[in-house]
Amino acid sequence: MMRGPEARVRFITFLLIVVLMLLVMQLVRIQLLEHPAYAQEARALVERYYALPSPPWGLVTDRNGDLLVGNQPVFDVGAEVEMIGDPVAAAERLAPHLHRPVGEIVAALTLRPEEQNRTFVWHPLAQGISQADAEALSALHLPWLTLTPSWRRVYPEGHLAAHLLGFVNAEGDGYGLLAYEQRLLRGERVVQMGEVTGSSAPMPEEAVSGFTMPYPGTTLRLTIDRTIQAFVEGELDKALHDYSAESGTIIVMDPRTGAILAMASRPVYEPEHYASYAKEDETSLFLDPAISLAYEPGSVFKLVTVAAALDAGVADLDWSYEDRGYLDYGGIRVYNWDRRAYGQQDLEGLLAHSLNVGAATLATQALGAERFYDYVRAFGFGQTTGIELMEEAPGILRVPGDWQWKDSDLATNAFGQGIAVTPLQMATAVAAIANDGRLMTPYVVAERRYPDGRVVPILPREAGRPISARTARTMWTLMARAVEREVPQAQVPGYRIAGKTGTAQIPVEGGYDPEAIVASFVGFGPIPDPQLLVFVKLDRPHVPPEMRWGSTTAAPVFRRVASRLFTLLHIPPSEAAEGP
């Protein structure tokens, strides 16, 4: 048995080993067995969700790269309220830069009863503060004031193409292109978990540990040309003034592709200040009349009826009928616009004189309901066109089988009554005639430019072939002759134009408004190589009754627009295209 120092040394050694073993066991327990729980607890102390400053939205430019919608750098201001000693004094210092009444700021800087025991309370103070105001606020050196970089959408051209461009509000609702393409345009905001500072800002070390930079939005290059758009808007304003019309629309399209070169409607609004219109309860201004508001097209629709009859083979250039000035069908009597009888008429006479009886005769006696409505649908009516704009309406098309449809609808629909279409639908359908019978989907986005440098051009899309190329060419001839015979106001010197006027009554409860009309003209040219289509619509022109026609109001506007655009787009005259 050992005694003395050696025994004590051994005993102490044993004790040390036991203590060491206990320490090792604790280490194993903490570092291995219970590690996840402790690690989570530690992370909970230092890690929070943090958001990096929002990336800019994608830009919107016209076809030449001129900026239509950009981003203005602004700041959102907030306050860590629990750190403020004297809210009134603080509010007085902030008010000149926040552009808010002192009382409102005091309320925002004061702790609410339910927040009294919290260690961190943050209240927003203002949004969209300018760079100058942000610098002034920074100079105040208030440790509780937070300035978060943000963006505001700006429209450098003002209300140019306002309806087409539209806007998106903070909730993601809106109109026009910006609302339709907001998933592309909106940048990808970074919200992730990581180590943060006392003021919940990410620690600099986060930059090298799984940090993702915000991804800006995609830039869209449009098919519209701002010069053409501005010119068209100017002409529309002039027309509304000259004819005292309440509203109007002009659409300029390349019929070969469906690309929209300009699309203007009045009344208009400033998209940059959409919130003020909402405050004034003027949200009806946000709807684009070109795509969202349907109207009865009137005589322009006869183009669809005649094209359908030609394509179905139930009528040709030798087809004729006896025009007695009226037609009884489905329990109603259809009259010509002037209630005159025109005697023996062919298709050219039908279009040139815009004879309701002729169109109704074609639909009811030559085509029949089934074929007529098949063609109407094939031309894209009763459905949206698919343009990349929010709130597009399909129009109203009643067909046999619908409870509202009646026999007389076939006769009235043939000349554009009892059917509602949007201006874009009408322009697209006529563009199909100009494009050898190929119906193109109208579009406004020519190209997407992704932030990673990829450029994706958007190709024209064919939506169908309602009529053959042969029928389309026959229609060109008929329409061109109609313009030459009856609508000199639409003729452009040097260019052969195919077109059709429309003078539609406006439906009101129990019938039609006897005083008001919708005057329109749609035309394309130059024949034989149509490169441009212009649709003009003027609502309720307040002019003398003898002037209240599409030929006297809308057709001259078409001429002015077309003649300038042929030059701007370097489209040579018909004689040059045909050769000497």
Add this chain to the structure above:
Amino acid sequence: MSVLWQKRTHGVPRRRRQWERTVAIAIVALTLVVTLLILAYLTLVASNVRLARQIWKVGEAVMTQERVNEALRVEIARQSAIPRLQERSLALGFVPAEEVDFVRLDEEGGER
């Protein structure tokens, strides 16, 4: 008699002493290596933190420059907006053309 007791009373046997010296050198060398490794690690961590701060600052500078760039882009667009151009053209004495026609040239380039 234990080894410990031998050390205290008679000194360490020569062979064992040589062995313990080797162990001591090894321990010192190991400590040195571990210390160096720890130093290297700490230097790396410190350098990482410094780098992270630099990256953070560069990131912030890039963001600031991007914001300035966007503001300039908008300002340029505003200054070259069509209403502004019209205003400036009129101030310079230009007037809108009433009619715009093609000038058609013959094969020699003369007007016809």
